[in-house]
Amino acid sequence: MGLTFVTAPVSVSTPATSANLGPGFDTLGLALTRYDDLTARVTGSGCTVEVSGQGAGELPADETHLVVRAMLATFDELGERPAGLAVSCVNRIPQARGMGSSSAAIVGGVQLARGLVVGGTELIDDAAALRIAARLEGHPDNVAPCLLGGFTVAWTGPDGARAVRLAPADGVRPTVFVPAERGYTATARAALPSEVPHRDAAFNAGRSALLVHALTTDPSLLFPATEDRLHQGYRAEGMPGTASLVAALRSVGVAAVVSGAGPTVLALTEVPGDFHPGAHWHSEVLGVDGAGAVVKGGMVEHAERGPVAAGRKS
Numbered sequence: 001m002g003l004t005f006v007t008a009p010v011s012v013s014t015p016a017t018s019a020n021l022g023p024g025f026d027t028l029g030l031a032l033t034r035y036d037d038l039t040a041r042v043t044g045s046g047c048t049v050e051v052s053g054q055g056a057g058e059l060p061a062d063e064t065h066l067v068v069r070a071m072l073a074t075f076d077e078l079g080e081r082p083a084g085l086a087v088s089c090v091n092r093i094p095q096a097r098g099m100g101s102s103s104a105a106i107v108g109g110v111q112l113a114r115g116l117v118v119g120g121t122e123l124i125d126d127a128a129a130l131r132i133a134a135r136l137e138g139h140p141d142n143v144a145p146c147l148l149g150g151f152t153v154a155w156t157g158p159d160g161a162r163a164v165r166l167a168p169a170d171g172v173r174p175t176v177f178v179p180a181e182r183g184y185t186a187t188a189r190a191a192l193p194s195e196v197p198h199r200d201a202a203f204n205a206g207r208s209a210l211l212v213h214a215l216t217t218d219p220s221l222l223f224p225a226t227e228d229r230l231h232q233g234y235r236a237e238g239m240p241g242t243a244s245l246v247a248a249l250r251s252v253g254v255a256a257v258v259s260g261a262g263p264t265v266l267a268l269t270e271v272p273g274d275f276h277p278g279a280h281w282h283s284e285v286l287g288v289d290g291a292g293a294v295v296k297g298g299m300v301e302h303a304e305r306g307p308v309a310a311g312r313k314s
């Protein structure tokens, strides 16, 4: 039997995310309180995409748009596509800056597709949604917090991506410093070596483990816990302004890291009021999003995720 599609529009708010958080390369991620708002409905034929805000006038307006690609991949998992789609995107997450905009588009698309199918949430549960989104993104560390909210530890097993969601401690104070220029994740990944010294791998294993404790229990340890030897150093040449700002913040005791693949900088502890990053940077204090990509309308009716959902399995 075929699928039944919902005729009413479905909406989703997708949070920005910061991945890696220093040593947790391709694993750790945090959901932040800045959102893209996406709406979709089934139509009789064709595919239209309206974009306002970030990416307006640049992103495609057809089925090659990333949100639609993720929707179609999800419908294909379900075995049937609707006749047509109309999608609208109000984008507030800066794109190609290291704040998880592509993951927000992918997770948004997966969630919209689930919402547009009667019984879509049962046919594709959160665990399957995470697997689809991570497969499309290529790494799970942004899609996990975008989907689930909070602070997530994600990994890839034989059956695809999995994640647990943890509650960040109250003392975690995210500030982002966003530059005007873009930096593409694919470019930043190409700067990484295929092998690293064993001592650096051991260093990062220790810091990542400490970071889980610091972020959930003891933020006073965030400064040593955010040291990294696996990616930031290799990427510094390609983003010298980012490397300098991380160093300047760390020199005054702030637990600063490259956000995702950069070029945005993320501070996890309070930035002194007299610290000035320079006119090049737009700084913004953000909260930690606790809910993830919540769908309104349609068939995904999960409640807001509270701040504590330790051990949530995907």
Ligand SMILES: Nc1ncnc2c1ncn2[C@@H]1O[C@H](COP(=O)(O)OP(=O)(O)O)[C@@H](O)[C@H]1O
Residues within 6 Å of the ligand: 036, 055, 059, 065, 066, 067, 091, 094, 095, 096, 097, 098, 099, 100, 101, 102, 103, 104, 105, 183, 184, 185, 186, 260, 261
């Ligand atoms: N909201 C969006 N809607 C559609 N495509 C998007 C959106 N956000 C990002 N993308 C696509 O992803 C690319 C940026 O991906 P990436 O380099 O991974 O940056 P980020 O760190 O912001 O995720 C953009 O050039 C665009 O092609």
Ligand SMILES: N[C@@H](CCOP(=O)(O)O)C(=O)O
Residues within 6 Å of the ligand: 017, 018, 019, 020, 025, 026, 027, 097, 098, 099, 100, 101, 102, 139, 141, 142, 185, 188, 189, 231, 259, 260, 261, 262
């Ligand atoms: N682990 C990835 C994270 C990329 O995050 P993004 O927000 O820059 O897409 C990496 O470091 O490549």
